[in-house]
Amino acid sequence: MKLSELKKGTRAIVESVNLEDDLKKRFSAMGLSPGIILRVCRRTFGSDSLHVKVECSSCLALSKTEASQIKVTPIGKGMCLGNRGKSEQSEHFCDSEDCQMKADD
Amino acid sequence: MSSEIKVAIVGQPNVGKSSIINALSNAKLHVGNFSGVTVEKKEIYLKRDDYDIRMTDLPGIYALNAxxxxxxxxxxFLVDEDYDVMVNVVDANTLSRNLIFTMQLLDMHRKTVLVINMVDEIEKKGGTLDEKSIEKLLGIPVVLTSAKENRGVEEIITQIIKLHNSVLSKNKIYYNEKVEQRIEELAKILRKSPHFKSEDYSRFLAIRLIDRDENIYKMIHDLPIFIEAHNALEKMYKDLESEFDEESTTDILANERAAISYNLQMETLDIKEENESLSEKIDNFLIHPIFGLPIFLFFMWALFQLTFVLGNYPMNLIDSIFIETSSFLADFLPKGIFNSVLTEGVLPAVGAIVMFLPNILVLFLGLNLLEQTGYMSRAAYLMDGFLKKFGLQGKAFVPLVSGFGCTVPAYMAARTLKNPKDRIITMLVLGFMSCGARLPIYVLLVSAFFANQNPGNMLFYIYIGGAFLGLIVAKILRTVLFKGEPEPFVMEMPPYRFPSFKALGMDLWIKTRMFLKKAGTFIAIAAMVIWFLSSYPVNNTLVQNYNAKIEQTVDINKKMNLKNELNAKLLENSYLGDFGKFIQPVFAPLGFDWRLSVAVVAGLSAKEVVVSTLGTLYAMSGATETSKGLVAKMRQNVDFKAAIALIIIIMIYSPCLAAMGTFYTEVPQWAWRIFYTIYPNVVAWLLAYGVYKTLALMGY
Structure with missing residues (x-):
């Protein structure tokens, strides 16, 4: 589904960012790229802009137009999990090998 | 013998670079511009042992893909300039994202210190960071700092010196084998050109080229090796994209870097599950979907109230100091031209403007707080939808609000907008955001003509009214001249931070010093010019006639009146009087006398000159002894409708010379420069005339 349709407080994994190259690089430099987990914190009145939290750390503001070009898979409500030791990782966090494989294949 | 170490400080926005610089002891700060462009360049000089360390603080940057x-x-700067050590500052809270940028920097393979700032915030959350592992994995020295707690800052300098004296260590970051193979292949081609003999430099350029960096592509465009490099590159794009099944090689490199940074963070950072942070709790209230905007407007209103109320206390004191000083000097110094220039020309003018320094400081303090606490980017988020309706986007909000402080840095802040159309619209309407230098004129006129109403409210209406007008103009520009959508809006919202009093204090001190320097030099010289122009030529027959009359009169009041009449006539016959009467026809429909006309025109040089000129002109027009203050004189001499028209003119017409100069350097096209120079004045006049006529019809 589209990031712009994600309900407030819902976490999701980013599947793809279908924006022009420059903007895609920009989003990725700000921490929003395929594979990461984000959460919608709130929207403005009329849902023109969204406030999302990326990877448990940084907060981004973006507008609906761009958010509708970002595909996500919701993974439920709640706060994000942090990374205390690898054993407690959520299955949605890729551990080192997975990530390497993903980058490699 | 001391030796010099040149250091470049680089990092993403909001990582606390400035607070680290502020925390360095015995450092001399020099603020200037990067050559040729109006981006602020901060240089820091310090001495440690036998080393002169010169650091350049670069603007915050998210990635090497500018x-x-x-x-x-x-x-x-990073690619072309010559420096010995690079200091990369990152935020511990957003480590993996920051490290992606660090990877790009490490591609350059230069002596680098990694500074991980804000570790205190990680520790507060119960986390730990293993800097030794990062050091080992990246192969560069790592310093953990907390600028807020003044921790680790001095260690940065120690590491810089140590690194400077050691040989460059081996590069430890390698990409996937398939990528590395291409990098080496391309670097080999590049090394055929005498420009890129160095192994490191050619490798860096090869990586940038595979990353589809347009600037670097342009750089090799005119070289003999271009065709060979270009063909190899095209093949690499195709092969890599199919091997990795990605749309672009950029994505491949981005994924590689993200994976490495992510692993680095996993290996070294130990942090608990996230709780709702204080920032989020504050956000629930401050950027609430419904209450967010009213809260923002309330803050702005409160700021203008404070500007007026707090600024008013020292005002009378400063005013009386200047009046007393000039009347003391007038008696003390020998009579003559020097005495007159100083006590009738310079001192009243400088006093008239220095009086408003407290107001200006309160306004700047408020705007600084907006910025430093992290509220500004939230306000931008709130305003994004609203600004879109006027053809702008949320990010334009930051330069627009800085415009309330000073138009010059606001023009520079417009550089954070990517789309040239967005930038030029923003810059064209920035003049509508009344700057701090226009504040004295408003305070003066509001005090004189709206004494019965809440003056803080009036200031708020003037500023918000100007801003609103600017947005309407933006909408018109967008529909008529710059068709198209505003650029996409994406912006980081840093966590709320408690402002540093040291930084706030420093900033206000710099503003005060600059203001007083301007008042003591530019404004004083302008006042001198105005004084001479308004004192000469002296019409001797007129003086003789009046002196004769005055001697014949016995009544003291009548004598006084005659003296005033003489002064007024002399002023009218001066050079300035001639000039005023020459331009007055332009302003006559707005009800301005020649003095207001002169003040408005003089205000084109700097807005402070409006008040100082009024100070000189009305001081010499011989008002009676009982009304010393400029406020009272204005009330006596200026009609209410004209005062409103004057407020409108000041709100809209061209900003000062410094601001216009900045606009010209930022906008190279002559068509826009000419448009920019003319249209605000036309709009200002038409609107002032309309309001003046309307008020006249309403019987004011």
Missing amino acids: YTPEEQVAKD
Whole structure:
């Protein structure tokens, strides 16, 4: 589904960012790229802009137009999990090998 | 013998670079511009042992793929300039994202210190960071700091010196084998050109080229090896994209870097599950979907109230100090031209403007707080939808609000906008955001003509009214001249931070010093010019006639009146009087006398000159002894409708010379420069005339 349709407080994994190259690089430099987990914190009145939290750390503001070009898979409500030791990782966090494989294949 | 170490400080926005610089002891700060562009360049000089360390603080930059013109400046510096050590500051809270940028920097393979700032915030959350592992994995020295707690800052300098004296360590970051193979292949081609003999430099350029960096592509465009490099590159794009099944090689490199940074963070950072942070709790209230905007408007209203109320206390004191000093000097110094210039020309003018320093400081303090606490980017988020309706986007909000402080840095802040159309619209309407230098004129007129109403409210209406007018003009420009959508809006919202009093204090001190320096030099000289122009030529027959009359009169009041009449006539016959009467026809429909006309025109040089000129002109027009203050004189001499028209003119017409100069350097096209120079004045006059006529019809 589209990031712009994600309900407030819902976490999701980013599947793809279908924006022009420059903007895609920009989003990725700000921490929003395929594979990461984000959460919608709130929207403005009329849902023109969204406030999302990326990877448990940084907060981004973006507008609906761009958010509708970002595909996500919701993974439920709640706060994000942090990374205390690898054993407690959520299955949605890729551990080192997975990530390497993903980058490699 | 001391030796010099040149250091470049680089990092993403909001990582606390400035607070680290502020925390360095015995450092001399020099603020200037990068050559040729109006981006602020901060240089820091300090001495440790036998070393002179010169650090350049680069603008915050998210990645080496420069997105905005401002980021381009930082990138150019990193790639082209000569420096010995690079200091990369990152935020411990957003480590993996920051490290992606660090990877790009490490591609350059230069002596680098990694500074991980804000570790205190990680520790507060119960986390730990293993800097030794990062050091080992990246192969560069790592310093953990907390600028807030003044921790680790001195260690940065120690590491810089140590690194400077050691040989460059081996590069430890390698990409996937398939990528590395291409990098080496391309680097080999590049090394055929005498420009890129160095192994490291050719490797860096090869990586940038595979990353589809347009600037670097342009750089090799005119070289003999271009065709060979270009063909190899095209093949690499195709092969890599199919091997990795990605749309672009950029994505491949981005994924590689993200994976490495992510692993680095996993290996070294130990942090608990996230709780709702204080920032989020504050956000629930401050950027609430419904209450967010009213809260923002309330803050702005409160700021203007404070500007007026707090600024008013020292005002009378400063005013009386200047009046007393000039009347003391007038008696003390020998009579003559020097005495007159000083006590009738310079001192009243400088006093009239220095009086408003407290107001200006309160306004700047408020705007600084907006910025430093992290509220500004939230306000931008709130305003994004609203601004879109006027053809702008949320990010334009930051330069627009800085315009309330000073138009010059606001023009520079517009560099954070990527789209040239967005930038030029923003810059064309920035003049509508009344700057701090216009504040004295408003305070003066509001005090004189709206004494019965809440003056803080009036200031708020003037500022918000100007801003609103600016937005309407933006909408018109967008529909008529710059068709198209505003650029996409994406912006980081840093966590709320408690402002540093040291930084706030420093900033206010710098503003005060600059203001007093301007008052003591530019404004004083302008006042001198105005004084001479308004004192000469002296019409001797007129003086003789009046002196004769005055001697014949016995009544003291009548004598006084005659003296005033003489002064007024002399002023009218001066050079300035002639000039005033020459331009007055332009302003006559707005009800301005020649003095107001002169003040408005003089205000084109700097807005402070409006008040200082009024100070000189009305002081010499011989008002009676009982009404010393300029406020009272204005009330006596200016009609209410004209005062409103004057407020409108000041709100809209061209900003000062310094601001116009900045606009010209930022906008190279002559068509826009000419448009920019003319249209605000036309709009200002038409609107002032309309309001003046309307008020006249309403019987004011």
